[in-house]
Amino acid sequence: MHEENSLNETLKVVIVGHVDHGKSTLIGRIMYDLGQIKDGKYDELVSVSKKRGETFEWAYLMDSFQTERNQGITIDTTQTFFKTQKRNYILIDAPGHKEFLRNMITGASSADIATLIVDVNEGVKEQTKKHGYLLKLLGLSKVIVVINKMDKVSYNKDYFLKVKNEITNYLNLLSVDINQIIPISAREGENIYKKSKKMPWYSGYNVIEAFDKHNLGSISKNLPLRLPVQDIYKINDKRIIVGKIESGEISSGDEVFFSPSSSAAYIKSIEVWGSKKDHAFHGECIGLTIDDEIFVERGNIISTKKSPPKLVNNFEANIFWLSDQALEVGKNYLIRITSGEYRVKIEGIKKIINTNDLSHKINKKVLKNEVAEVTLYSQFIIPVDDFSDNAATSRFSIIENFNVVGGGIINSKNYPDQREKNIEGNKNIVPTNFAISETDRTLKLKHRPGIIWFTGLSGSGKSTIAKEIEKRLFFKGYNIFILDGDNLRLGLNKDLNFSPEDRMENIRRTSEVAALFANAGFLVIAALISPYKSERKKARSIRPEIFREVYIKSSIEKCLERDVKGLYAKAKRGKIKYFTGLSAPYEEPDEPDLILNTEKKKINPVVKELERFIVKEFGIL
Ligand code: GDP
Secondary structure, eight states: OOOOOSOOOEEEEEEEESTTSSHHHHHHHHHHHTTOSOTTHHHHHHHHHHHHTOOOOGGGGHHHHOOEEOOOSSOOOEEEEEEOSSOEEEEEEOOSSTTHHHHHHHHHTTOSEEEEEEETTTOSOHHHHHHHHHHHHTTOOEEEEEEEOGGGGTTOHHHHHHHHHHHHHHHHHTTOEEEEEEEOBTTTTBTSSSOOSSOTTOOSOOHHHHHHHOOOHHHHHHSOOBEEEEEEEEETTEEEEEEEOOBSEEETTOEEEEETTTEEEEEEEEEETTEEESEEETTOEEEEEESSOOOOOTTOEEEOSSSOOEEEEEEEEEEEEOOSSOEETTOEEEEEETTEEEEEEEEEEEEEEOTTTOOEEOOSEEOTTOEEEEEEEEEEEEEEOOTTTOSTTTEEEEEETTEEEEEEEEEOTTSOOOOOOOOGGGTTOOOOOOSSOHHHHHHHHTSOOEEEEEEOOTTSSHHHHHHHHHHHHHHTTOOEEEEEHHHHTTTTTTTOOSSHHHHHHHHHHHHHHHHHHHHTTOEEEEEOOOOOHHHHHHHHHHSGGGEEEEEEEOOHHHHHHHOTTSHHHHHHTTOSSSOBTTTBOOOOOSSOSEEEETTTSOHHHHHHHHHHHHHHHHOOO
16 A cells, blocks of 8 residues: 555546447456555456456456446446545546436546547547547546556557547547557556556656646636535525635635625634635635625526636537437436526527548537537526636536436537626716606607617628618608618727627627617617627617617528628638637527518518518508
């Protein structure tokens, strides 16, 4: 046995790879080499195998050190504990059966180190690639690769290099960082715990060294504080907020910020098992008391005020799907991000990815074992990070009927932060009542005021239709005016670009102006791409009773073909950042008040249809 390790740190290791490439053997061997098998167990199993005329398998040892078997409904992940001089480890074994992938998500999503095992004889197989891809999706982007069964190729360096090349090429394609590539023989114990004498040409770490050298601390430590609230305990009068620090650190007395509520408080104490401490770091499970009775619930994210997570109700995700029942657009699922659970709707499927060669296709469904890029929508605001910023707070599992049916990572870069701006300064403003009411204006102008909000892709026909309807109704006596997105961007909105936040501000200002025009009695046509559902919803909320959403519908292919302004061509050449439909999302309305299909119909009948609609809704009295 080893001396006690000095660090009280436990890292989770997951071993994945193609069936029969040697996962169980490697685990058995690690345990044996580290002296963590019960006395006599090994000899006993060897002699039993001999008696039966079978070859001894290291995997047989598994039963003897299985300390915990997680018997969830579908989960069958074995956890094995071992310790080195440096620290404690939990080996998560996701067995290589049918439900391998499912086990892997639940097993690997919380793992700190991923080990990908490849049989030197077989090389990189389809499953090796899929697992490599999934590790990336799970945020385990620093992988230790072990090339196993070197004994079978007489420890020949060339065989190793060939497979090393193969796996390096693939992982590079995925931008997965390779920590180490180690030639091993799990069965013979070469390069597991000791440097192999059989492979003098290899001078890197052995497997245990690679685990011990793996330094995840520096990554999470430098990230902003993220402490998802796991639970809230009431002990007498004390409220203790409990959770695991996923990244960053906190100290007693710090001001902390809660998302999504955006409320702040100071830390009164940090408590661990009844005793108090001044500081706590990433990886630690702690309890907190704060100086304020603010509302806190499970799933909230504690951060600093300066670097909070993003609040979104819309985002893209790379997901993998494990259920026999296909994932479909329009369906609702429960997702779990850290400790929070949220109901989300599948807005769209952008592409299905072939993990073998990373090519992709378009489909309306995601089938079992497929990997896809999808867009999701939640009724409620969710605090998240973008995957490139913080893996822990941006990966999620998808749950249906209490089963994990998929998982993924969040890409929120293209979506605006929904956090309300600080509006403290506006508290003392009292609005003036107008002397002339809207009814007065309606009676004079002989039509009701209204906001007709056009949404649709660039090139779908918004401006053309707007101009036509303006002419027709103006000459019929309507007070009508167009707020055109492009025109506004030359004046009122000229300080805004096309980033998600600026698009959000663009819509906010335009909807406020539209509401002012409506107050003045006008029928306003707002013609803006307005790609986000959430923003259109906000625009509607200013004057919901007179707001009508009109979807100017045309497929992206048709808009590309028209390309009236030559913008699609430019965007395709990479000259325009955030171009809707190509490099930025467009979310179709769920229930627009009117859909005008410009793909199939000519402009005239479309405008007539719109005219009938407007006259019916706001018509001349
Ligand atoms: P798993 O499906 O990935 O868990 O693979 P196993 O650990 O069950 O191994 C599959 C087979 O490969 C077993 O018969 C092992 O004895 C054999 N095996 C595993 N590692 C080695 C090795 O290093 N050398 C040789 N020759 N055979 C190995």
